[in-house]
Amino acid sequence: MLAALVIVFRETMEAGLVIGIVLAATKGIAGRGFWVSAGILGGVLGASLVAVFTHEISHALAGMGQEVFSAAVLSLAVIMLIGHNVWMSRHGREMAAKMKAVGADVVAGKCSFLALAVVVGVSVLREGSEVVLFLYGISLAGGHGAASMFIGGASGVALGGATAALLYLGLLRIPTRHLFKVTGMLLALLAAGMAAQAVAFLQQAQVVTILTRSIWNTSALLSQHSILGQALHTLIGYTDKPNGLQLIVYAATLAVIYILMRLFGKTAPARKTA
Amino acid sequence: MRNRFSLFALALLLSAPVAAHASAPDHYTLVLKDGKFSPPTLALPANAKIKLIIKNETAVPAEFESSDLDREQVVAAHDFITVYLGPLDPGVYNYFNDFNRKMTGKITVK
Numbered sequence: 001m002l003a004a005l006v007i008v009f010r011e012t013m014e015a016g017l018v019i020g021i022v023l024a025a026t027k028g029i030a031g032r033g034f035w036v037s038a039g040i041l042g043g044v045l046g047a048s049l050v051a052v053f054t055h056e057i058s059h060a061l062a063g064m065g066q067e068v069f070s071a072a073v074l075s076l077a078v079i080m081l082i083g084h085n086v087w088m089s090r091h092g093r094e095m096a097a098k099m100k101a102v103g104a105d106v107v108a109g110k111c112s113f114l115a116l117a118v119v120v121g122v123s124v125l126r127e128g129s130e131v132v133l134f135l136y137g138i139s140l141a142g143g144h145g146a147a148s149m150f151i152g153g154a155s156g157v158a159l160g161g162a163t164a165a166l167l168y169l170g171l172l173r174i175p176t177r178h179l180f181k182v183t184g185m186l187l188a189l190l191a192a193g194m195a196a197q198a199v200a201f202l203q204q205a206q207v208v209t210i211l212t213r214s215i216w217n218t219s220a221l222l223s224q225h226s227i228l229g230q231a232l233h234t235l236i237g238y239t240d241k242p243n244g245l246q247l248i249v250y251a252a253t254l255a256v257i258y259i260l261m262r263l264f265g266k267t268a269p270a271r272k273t274a
Numbered sequence: 275m276r277n278r279f280s281l282f283a284l285a286l287l288l289s290a291p292v293a294a295h296a297s298a299p300d301h302y303t304l305v306l307k308d309g310k311f312s313p314p315t316l317a318l319p320a321n322a323k324i325k326l327i328i329k330n331e332t333a334v335p336a337e338f339e340s341s342d343l344d345r346e347q348v349v350a351a352h353d354f355i356t357v358y359l360g361p362l363d364p365g366v367y368n369y370f371n372d373f374n375r376k377m378t379g380k381i382t383v384k
């Protein structure tokens with residue numbers, strides 16, 4: 001039972017952390033409960049589909065289907081995160097001031113939160129498909145051992161949910177006028193980490209074959225596969241043996257977000273005072 | 275010709291598995307069966323690109339996971355996956371089935 005709990009918790013924790021940040025980043029927004037729930041539900045459905053089609057995905061693209069699929073959904077999440085951050089750079093101040101649906105820009109706001117719903121969906125899908133397969137395996141084994149494993153699995157999901165709640169409540173302690181700045185930074189780091197992970201999958205699939213050597217190894221200091229290492233891996237993209245291309249893509253993603261936010265963020269205050 | 279002959283002699287001198295390696299196989303295989311990976315220790319050459327096929331001959335899904343190799347991939351029941359590794363530095367690389375962590379194995383790279 002404990003083994004099942006640990007395995008399922010490890011998988012759901014990552015999605016839980018992303019959900020916690022997204023909830024904080026949408027504090028006070030009308031209808032965010034709907035968007036986040038839709039993201040989770042879509043993620044669970046997607047995870048079940050991925051689990052059912054494991055064989056097909058594995059053998060697609062000359063056996064590299066799993067890697068390319070992971071890279072693709074991660075890239076989608078990165079684009080959504082960049083889009084949301086750029087939108088927030090225009091409207092964050094307004095939102096912090098009013099803490100309500102942002103009047104005239106409510107449609108654009110919806111797009112931005114649809115983007116975050118996609119990010120939640122991708123996180124749930126990536127981790128969820130493994131949980132589905134694991135629990136399916138247990139159910140095949142049958143017997144009363146299976147029942148206790150299921151209890152372990154359910155507790156693991158509950159703990160993942162608790163992680164989301166803890167991170168969310170922790171972030172809410174930040175004063176409102178700083179909250180969106182902090183969640184914006186967290187989402188940017190999340191995007192950079194996901195981009196680096198996506199490129200690592202493309203390297204594993206031999207789609208990209210340059211700069212594959214690890215630049216450093218901090219696995220003795222903090223293993224990426226310890227609970228803390230895994231949490232940091234999700235939150236800021238911590239990798240204990242990053243290779244050259246991962247580091248470049250990580251830095252480039254942060255740079256792109258920063259530049260786009262500066263470019264598109266400037267006009268908002270001017271327009272507001274007009 | 276002479277060269278090939280001496281290679282052949284060398285292969286005969288050494289044991290059969292070494293001879294198999296001398297001919298640089300196109301891929302290596304790990305099989306998950308009866309609750310364990312076989313071979314339990316797989317020897318791979320250093321500084322080469324390696325194609326590794328992981329077969330799951332059990333009735334339940336498995337997940338090949340290794341922090342040493344930075345891989346985490348699901349293998350459906352009665353199915354196989356292809357993983358490209360390397361070039362790897364010499365050393366020992368541990369792996370396990372994340373869906374049943376009692377199933378472990380290692381890869382030695384020389």
